[in-house]
Every structure is written in C-alpha cells, then in structure tokens.
Amino acid sequence: MNKPIRVAMLVHNDVKRDARVRKEARSLVEAGYDVDVYGISNDLGRIGTSQIEGATLRLLRSNKRALLRSWLEKGVIAAAALIFVALAIAAFTLGDTHWQLRWLIFIAVPAMLIAANSVRPQLSPGNLRLRLVELGLGFCASALSIYLLDKGLISLPEIIAQFALLWFISGSGLNVFHFLKQAGKLKKAYSRSGHNIQSRHRALATLLFNGVRKRKYDIVHSHDLIGLLAGKMIKEKNPDTVLIWDAHEIYEGVPDIADEYFKLCREIILNSETYIDRFITINKSIAQFYAANYNLPPASIVMNATRAVPSVQYDGRLHNAAGLPQTQKILLFQGGFAEYRGLDALMRAVPSIPRDWSVVAMGWGKLKSELDRVAKEAEAADRPPALVVIPPAAHDELVEWTAGATLGIIPYENVCLNHLYCTPNKLWEYPNAGVPILATDVVEMAEMINQWGTGFLLPRDLHERDIVRFLEKTPDSEISRAKKNCERFSEEMGWHRFESVLLDLYGSLHEQPQAKQHRRKVAV
Known part of the structure; x- marks a missing residue:
C-alpha cells in the first residue's frame, strides 16, 4: 500500500x-x-x-523579542566598541581639555548604559556578550574617572554625581524604549x-x-x-x-x-x-x-467560497447577544475592525439610521474602542441601540450567528488595488446564511453581486448618507428577492466548485515529474 x-x-x-x-x-x-x-x-x-x-x-x-534580538545585540556591541575607543583616545590625547572628558563620562557612558538596558530584555538571561559590554563600560568609566581625579581635572563630588547617575540608570532600568513609547508617532513610523x-x-x-x-x-x-x-x-x-x-x-x-x-x-x-x-x-x-x-x-x-450548508433555522442568538428585539432589522459587519474597510463611514451613519434598523459589529481589531465610543454616544431612550459591538463568533458556528442579520455589509474603501479587486470570505459567508449583501461597487465584488443578484451596491466613493439613504428607501420586498438568490448562489458557487480546482492541481503533480529548474542565488 x-x-x-x-x-x-x-x-x-x-x-x-x-x-x-x-x-x-x-x-x-x-x-x-x-x-x-x-x-x-x-x-x-x-x-x-x-x-x-x-x-x-x-x-x-x-517571540517578538526574538525578532529584535539580532539587530539590537549587534547595534549595542558595535556602539560599545566605538565608545570604548573614544574613551581610550580621549584619556591619552586630550590632556588638559577636561571639559571634553566631562562630556564623555557624563553623556557617553550613561548613554551606553541606557543602550544596554534597552537590549537586555531582548536577550537571553546571562548573555555573555552583554555582560562583557557592561563590565567593559564600567571599567572604562572607573579608569577614566580615577585618571581625571589623579590629574586634578575632576573633583570627587563630580565623580560621586557621575556614579549616582549611572546607579540611577541601572537601577531604574531606564532604556530607549521608554522614550519611544512617549513618541508614538516615531515608533509607528519605524514599525512601518x-x-x-x-x-x-x-x-x-x-x-x-x-x-x-x-x-x-x-x-x-x-x-x-x-x-x-x-x-x-x-x-x-x-x-x-x-x-x-x-x-x-x-x-x-x-x-x-x-x-x-x-x-x-x-x-x-x-x-x-x-x-x-x-x-x-x-x-x-x-x-x-x-x-x-x-x-x-x-x-x-481558488476563490474564498464557503461550504454550502442546509437551510439555517435562526435561533435568535445574534439578537440576544446584541440585546435587540427579534423584530429589529440588523445591518451586520463581521470580521476584522481594520482601517479602510469602510467602518468610518458606517460609524458616521449610525446616528442617522432608521429606528427599525441597528448596526451590529461582530469581530475584533484595533478600531473596536472607536466602535464602542460611537455605540455609547448613539444611545437613546426612544429607540433600540443603533450600534452594538459583540465578540467574533466561533468559526464552526459563524453561519448560525450570521443568519440573524437582515443585510451583511462589506463597505471596503477604494484606496488600493487590493481592495479594488478583493473577493473576501464575507462575499460567500453572508449568502451562505441566507443574508443579502450591501457592498461598495469595487470590481470583483460588483461583478459577482450583479451576476447572481445576491445584494446591492453602494457608490465606490462611500459616504455615510449613502448607507442611510439605502436603509430608508429600500423596501423589504427587494431584500427578500435578494435573499432567494443567495440560496442559488451558495448551491452553485460554493466551496465544492473550487475544491475541484485545488484537487486537480494537486493531482497534476502526480502525473508528471517536476522539471529541474534554474534557480536564482539572490538572497532576500
């Protein structure tokens, strides 16, 4: 076998x-x-x-620390070597220019200690090279201080002040990331x-x-x-x-x-x-x-299709989790709360949406706090919540949660090629649960929605009033018509259609040996 x-x-x-x-x-x-x-x-x-x-x-x-380990360690070692050389040259050549030596011991040595503190958390405990750097740094600082004291170029109080500064830096763990944390924009710029x-x-x-x-x-x-x-x-x-x-x-x-x-x-x-x-x-x-x-x-x-499921009998879980009456119509956004996915326009629309509609954001991501803020500000005594934010559903239960929505929104912004040509999972996840789509008319999504009649299109340059106007003016009968088309779409464009493409590709690998290929030697 x-x-x-x-x-x-x-x-x-x-x-x-x-x-x-x-x-x-x-x-x-x-x-x-x-x-x-x-x-x-x-x-x-x-x-x-x-x-x-x-x-x-x-x-x-x-291990995020491990990602920084190599360049931090090399940077500290190289900087330490340069500082040590500078200290040695200064001690033997600058002579009576004691003010320059003061700059070295009060600026360069503390700066190196801050650098050592910065790299310490990124290295394994007891890292030998870091220990050697710190010992060398302490030796040079001590030797230079004794030399200057012997020559009468520095006073004892100044030496005490210097070592008090070094003790404070070492004991407090002061490091460069404390400064970067305060300079958030600088840190963000580097991270990008x-x-x-x-x-x-x-x-x-x-x-x-x-x-x-x-x-x-x-x-x-x-x-x-x-x-x-x-x-x-x-x-x-x-x-x-x-x-x-x-x-x-x-x-x-x-x-x-x-x-x-x-x-x-x-x-x-x-x-x-x-x-x-x-x-x-x-x-x-x-x-x-x-x-x-x-x-x-x-x-x-191989498109991002979902496996077709039997007709879902909605059990009320989405409304219950959102604290909404079962009669309330839901405009559902599910997935990552990320920039450029149209959440800004959706949040601006929240205060103006019709009373019989609520937006439910079911997912995760960095815009969650902003969504929570908008939901709080939109609270009113005379209507159900206009916006509710709930955690993401488990993958195996997603269709049962999605089924509670009246419409599923995919308001991606036309800011890049990736969005212009996107076909996200939600393009199948909503219809698979019997939920029509409301999406911006970017190329691939618009073509699929128009071809199968699974939803409605918003202008590519989306404004919050476009969302509000659609909810106000679109009759339930049109949404029901799109809902019927969702079932046909899921049956014909489900995962089974693209699974065969995947398996055919794998099957082709058994039928013919792989040709030897010339390979570039360029390193990335």
Missing part, C-alpha cells in the same frame, strides 16, 4: 480564523493527503500540536519601515522553516509572503520538494504602503519565481495582475 503524500501548509497566523487555510486543509485530508499545517501564535496555551479540520496543526511560538518589516518577515519565515525542516514532505503549500519565504528556504534545502504558492492578495497593493515595503514585496516574489512549481490565487483580476508583473506558473483560481 502506497504511503499518503505528505503536505506541509505554511501560514503566518494561528490558523484559528483563517477560513481559507482551514477549507483547503480539510479538502486535502478528505482526498487522502497527510496534511500538517504550520502556524505561528503568541498564545502560549495553544503552542504545540493539535488537530484542525482533520489535519495536524503545529503551532510555533512567535521596509527595514523593520523585512526583519520581521525573515524572522517569521525562519521560524516556519525551522519547524518544517526536520520532517520530510512531498509538497509545501505556502500561504502569503512569509509562507513563500519559508517555502523558498525549504526548496533550497530539498530541491525535490514541490512548492505551491497561494497568494491571498496583491501584497504591494495594500493601503498606505511605504516605498520600502513595496520594494520588499516585489523582491521576495521576484527572487522566488523560479522556485514556485504551482501558483494559486483568489480571483481572475488578481491572477491577471500577477501574470502581467511576474514570471509565475499559470494561476489556478
């Missing part, structure tokens, strides 16, 4: 909410593949091996820089690579850019491994992209082109983008 083909899926998240990865893993397991899914998490309670969708989930720990993101991408890719390399796999299925970086490393180590790249979006087409990150995205893909044996993406517009800009294998289009 032949052994099952072993597949490693590489993902840079914890997989818990990654519906696409979960669907693909389940389909491959049901087709007889032996699938391991490698993910990354900060939740210590989930680190290790478990089961998900019939596959083995191997969650690796993402290409250099920082490149370091993070490579560190996470290396984490995935180290998790996979001790096991032998026939196929590596890499998701997104970090997965691609890790897959390339594996392919370099084991050239016979088949590498599939699954691109969920246009990575250089995200909102507010910095020039450095744009270049990094292109560099990663260009340097990985010849390693990729098969290519998957989510729709034809994004496939055309990659075909025009990169030398990749022909794209297999």
Whole structure:
C-alpha cells in the first residue's frame, strides 16, 4: 500500500480564523493527503500540536523579542566598541581639555548604559556578550574617572554625581524604549519601515522553516509572503520538494504602503519565481495582475467560497447577544475592525439610521474602542441601540450567528488595488446564511453581486448618507428577492466548485515529474 503524500501548509497566523487555510486543509485530508499545517501564535496555551479540520496543526511560538534580538545585540556591541575607543583616545590625547572628558563620562557612558538596558530584555538571561559590554563600560568609566581625579581635572563630588547617575540608570532600568513609547508617532513610523518589516518577515519565515525542516514532505503549500519565504528556504534545502504558492492578495497593493515595503514585496516574489512549481490565487483580476508583473506558473483560481450548508433555522442568538428585539432589522459587519474597510463611514451613519434598523459589529481589531465610543454616544431612550459591538463568533458556528442579520455589509474603501479587486470570505459567508449583501461597487465584488443578484451596491466613493439613504428607501420586498438568490448562489458557487480546482492541481503533480529548474542565488 502506497504511503499518503505528505503536505506541509505554511501560514503566518494561528490558523484559528483563517477560513481559507482551514477549507483547503480539510479538502486535502478528505482526498487522502497527510496534511500538517504550520502556524505561528503568541498564545502560549495553544503552542504545540493539535488537530484542525482533520489535519495536524503545529503551532510555533512567535517571540517578538526574538525578532529584535539580532539587530539590537549587534547595534549595542558595535556602539560599545566605538565608545570604548573614544574613551581610550580621549584619556591619552586630550590632556588638559577636561571639559571634553566631562562630556564623555557624563553623556557617553550613561548613554551606553541606557543602550544596554534597552537590549537586555531582548536577550537571553546571562548573555555573555552583554555582560562583557557592561563590565567593559564600567571599567572604562572607573579608569577614566580615577585618571581625571589623579590629574586634578575632576573633583570627587563630580565623580560621586557621575556614579549616582549611572546607579540611577541601572537601577531604574531606564532604556530607549521608554522614550519611544512617549513618541508614538516615531515608533509607528519605524514599525512601518521596509527595514523593520523585512526583519520581521525573515524572522517569521525562519521560524516556519525551522519547524518544517526536520520532517520530510512531498509538497509545501505556502500561504502569503512569509509562507513563500519559508517555502523558498525549504526548496533550497530539498530541491525535490514541490512548492505551491497561494497568494491571498496583491501584497504591494495594500493601503498606505511605504516605498520600502513595496520594494520588499516585489523582491521576495521576484527572487522566488523560479522556485514556485504551482501558483494559486483568489480571483481572475488578481491572477491577471500577477501574470502581467511576474514570471509565475499559470494561476489556478481558488476563490474564498464557503461550504454550502442546509437551510439555517435562526435561533435568535445574534439578537440576544446584541440585546435587540427579534423584530429589529440588523445591518451586520463581521470580521476584522481594520482601517479602510469602510467602518468610518458606517460609524458616521449610525446616528442617522432608521429606528427599525441597528448596526451590529461582530469581530475584533484595533478600531473596536472607536466602535464602542460611537455605540455609547448613539444611545437613546426612544429607540433600540443603533450600534452594538459583540465578540467574533466561533468559526464552526459563524453561519448560525450570521443568519440573524437582515443585510451583511462589506463597505471596503477604494484606496488600493487590493481592495479594488478583493473577493473576501464575507462575499460567500453572508449568502451562505441566507443574508443579502450591501457592498461598495469595487470590481470583483460588483461583478459577482450583479451576476447572481445576491445584494446591492453602494457608490465606490462611500459616504455615510449613502448607507442611510439605502436603509430608508429600500423596501423589504427587494431584500427578500435578494435573499432567494443567495440560496442559488451558495448551491452553485460554493466551496465544492473550487475544491475541484485545488484537487486537480494537486493531482497534476502526480502525473508528471517536476522539471529541474534554474534557480536564482539572490538572497532576500
């Protein structure tokens, strides 16, 4: 009996909410593949091996401190060396220019101690090199102080003041991140820089690579850019491994992209082109983008469809969780509370929405506090809550929660190629629960909604009054008509349609051996 083909899926998240990865893993397991899914998490309670969708989930720990370790350690060592050289030169050449020496011992030495405090949390306890830096720093400061005291160039009170300053810095743990925390904009600017993101991408890719390399796999299925970086490393180590790249979006087409990150995205893909044996993406517009800009294998289009479910009997859970009467109509936003997803316009619309409608935001993300604030401000005694924010539903129960909505909104803003061509999971999740869609008319979403009649379109340049006007003027009969179309859409455009594309792609790998490819040696 032949052994099952072993597949490693590489993902840079914890997989818990990654519906696409979960669907693909389940389909491959049901087709007889032996699938391991490698993910990354900060939740210590989930680190290790478990089961998900019939596959083995191997969650690796993402240590944010480890991501900073290399450059911080090298920076402190290099800076320390320069300071030590400067102190030595000053002690033997500056002579009577004692004011310059005072600057060295009162500015340079404390600055180096602050740097040492900054790097200490990022290094393993008892790190030898850091200890040597601190000992050397203390020795140089002490030697220079004694030299200056002996020459009469500095007084004893000044030496006491200097060591009191050093004691305070050391004892308080004062470090550069205290200052960065106060300068939030500076920290945010650095976090978005290409250099920082490149370091993070490579560190996470290396984490995935180290998790996979001790096991032998026939196929590596890499998701997104970090997965691609890790897959390339594996392919370099084991050239016979088949590498599939699954691109969920246009990575250089995200909102507010910095020039450095744009270049990094292109560099990663260009340097990985010849390693990729098969290519998957989510729709034809994004496939055309990659075909025009990169030398990749022909794209297999596997859309973010959901598995069709039998007609859902709504049990009232969404209304109950939101504290709304069962007769109240709900405009549901579900998913990540992120910028550029139209939440600003939706929040501005809240005070003006009709009394028989409520907005329910079911999800997570950095805009949650802003949503909570708007919900509080919109409270009124003469109507049900205009906005309610509730936690995300469990993946396995999502359809039962979604079924309580009257409409599901996808108000993505037209700020980048990625949004212009997006086909998010919600485009299927809402109709699968019998809920019509209200979405901005970006290219791919508009085409699908128009083709299948599963919802309604808002202007691409969305304003809050567009949402309010739609809710005021659209009769229930039109929403009911769209609701009927949702069932037909789910039956014909469900996961089964794209599962066959995925399995055909995998099947093609068995039919013909992989040709040896010339590979670039350019490092990312």
